Amino acid sequence: MRNLFMQTRRDFLRAAGAASIAGSQRPGAPSPNDRLNILAIGLGARGTKIALSTAGFGRVVAVCDADSAQTDAFLEKLAEQQAGKPDIYKDYRKALERKNIDVVTIGTPDHWHTAILLDALRTGRDVYCEKPLTLTIDEGKVICKAVQATRRVVQVGTQQRSEMKRMFLKAVAIARAGRLGKKLTATCMIGTHQPGGPFPVTDPPGTLDWDLWLGQAPKAPYSVQRCHRTFRQWFEYSGGMMTDWGAHHVDIAQWALGADNTGPTEIEGQGELPCGREATLAMLVRQERLPNCYNTATAFRITMRFASGDTIIVREGPRNGIEIEGEKSRLFVSRGELTGPAIDQIQESGKEQAWLEDEVVRLYKGREPTTHMNNFRDCVRERSQPISDVFTHQRSVTSCHLANIALLLGRKLKWDPAAEDFPGDKEARALLKRERRRPYVIPS
Numbered sequence: 001m002r003n004l005f006m007q008t009r010r011d012f013l014r015a016a017g018a019a020s021i022a023g024s025q026r027p028g029a030p031s032p033n034d035r036l037n038i039l040a041i042g043l044g045a046r047g048t049k050i051a052l053s054t055a056g057f058g059r060v061v062a063v064c065d066a067d068s069a070q071t072d073a074f075l076e077k078l079a080e081q082q083a084g085k086p087d088i089y090k091d092y093r094k095a096l097e098r099k100n101i102d103v104v105t106i107g108t109p110d111h112w113h114t115a116i117l118l119d120a121l122r123t124g125r126d127v128y129c130e131k132p133l134t135l136t137i138d139e140g141k142v143i144c145k146a147v148q149a150t151r152r153v154v155q156v157g158t159q160q161r162s163e164m165k166r167m168f169l170k171a172v173a174i175a176r177a178g179r180l181g182k183k184l185t186a187t188c189m190i191g192t193h194q195p196g197g198p199f200p201v202t203d204p205p206g207t208l209d210w211d212l213w214l215g216q217a218p219k220a221p222y223s224v225q226r227c228h229r230t231f232r233q234w235f236e237y238s239g240g241m242m243t244d245w246g247a248h249h250v251d252i253a254q255w256a257l258g259a260d261n262t263g264p265t266e267i268e269g270q271g272e273l274p275c276g277r278e279a280t281l282a283m284l285v286r287q288e289r290l291p292n293c294y295n296t297a298t299a300f301r302i303t304m305r306f307a308s309g310d311t312i313i314v315r316e317g318p319r320n321g322i323e324i325e326g327e328k329s330r331l332f333v334s335r336g337e338l339t340g341p342a343i344d345q346i347q348e349s350g351k352e353q354a355w356l357e358d359e360v361v362r363l364y365k366g367r368e369p370t371t372h373m374n375n376f377r378d379c380v381r382e383r384s385q386p387i388s389d390v391f392t393h394q395r396s397v398t399s400c401h402l403a404n405i406a407l408l409l410g411r412k413l414k415w416d417p418a419a420e421d422f423p424g425d426k427e428a429r430a431l432l433k434r435e436r437r438r439p440y441v442i443p444s
Helices: 009-024 045-057 069-081 110-122 137-150 162-177 208-213 228-233 245-256 276-284 341-347 350-364 372-382 389-408
Strands: 036-041 058-064 086-087 103-106 126-129 155-156 185-189 266-270 299-305 312-316 321-325 330-333
Touching: 036 045, 045 058, 045 069, 045 103, 045 372, 058 069, 069 086, 103 110, 110 126, 110 137, 126 372, 137 389, 155 372, 155 389, 162 245, 162 321, 162 330, 162 341, 162 350, 185 245, 245 312, 245 321, 245 389, 266 389, 276 389, 299 389, 312 389, 330 341, 341 350
Parallel strands: 036 058, 036 103, 058 086, 103 126, 126 155, 185 312
Antiparallel strands: 185 321, 266 299, 299 312, 321 330
């Protein structure tokens, strides 16, 4: 089998074009009674949840995970929902060779998202991918080009755009309607995690292919804290809270500010990096070894300024949610509440409440909001863009990466959102991408 990672950008786009043509030759959108065949890749907590949700409108015919223990746990849950056992793979590339796959779910650790998504697109599949979509800024650019070339449907798992009793949708609609004012400040409070380590090095469990789990990330000895539920606290595999909760809240904030198709022009701030700024930079740029500790930021306050005059602040607390304030009014939204003077005013009037419901439908691309997975299903059938498409998500997750880069460099950054580049800043440009461990090379 040809290694799916070892390809040039020209090879990728040629294959993508072929997949696009093949997709356009399929007979229309599936009927409501059509059942899609699903390949579930990555079966941890979120991977299991999205795969089981997708199985509600299809059939899981194949599963894939580097850890057979996670596969076994998923199969037990799937057996309660569907008859018949799916085929099991450890290497997803083998699974993608199957001809009977319609939809792929990606619930792997973050550092695997881009490679798997690109290969799924290249082979003509629609994809539901967990957030954050990327590990680096340059990965997002490649993904956007691939989706444009293949015309596949890709939903990113930022479910605040669909669910949570429409509270985030209402907050976005109010802000975009000018009810808060013309110049807005959105403060994203995204929580934090505690430092930890040095951790003991052990042999990986017999169920886990540790080298495959690492993939394109640098070789590292196994520690239980590097893997599964705590992988996001390592820059090698994720971006800490900044790309975990930040991928949710910054996404909503940029949408509310009307900046969902652009980005900030200035980024600055301070934070605490457990292994130190210089050592962490050396690991990311030159792959120098860090102590075996969590290494993503544990405290931070980042300010991002936009050409519109709006501002987004990202900080670790004091609570989890988004406060949006302008010269007219303010509101606070989280997964548990939507409060503030702007909300109180609307709740006093039935006419205002009806207006807001209409605005929410308009914001949701003219649809009545539904679950995030149902939105994906509908868009697969209709060949339309889902509510959390890669293009807007790429912009918001880029802002999260920019926040981390500002922390790592310890200075103000200038960003050109049109060119998606740091003008004349060689040091910052070095952090747009990462060195990949061969043979796991992603096209650029």
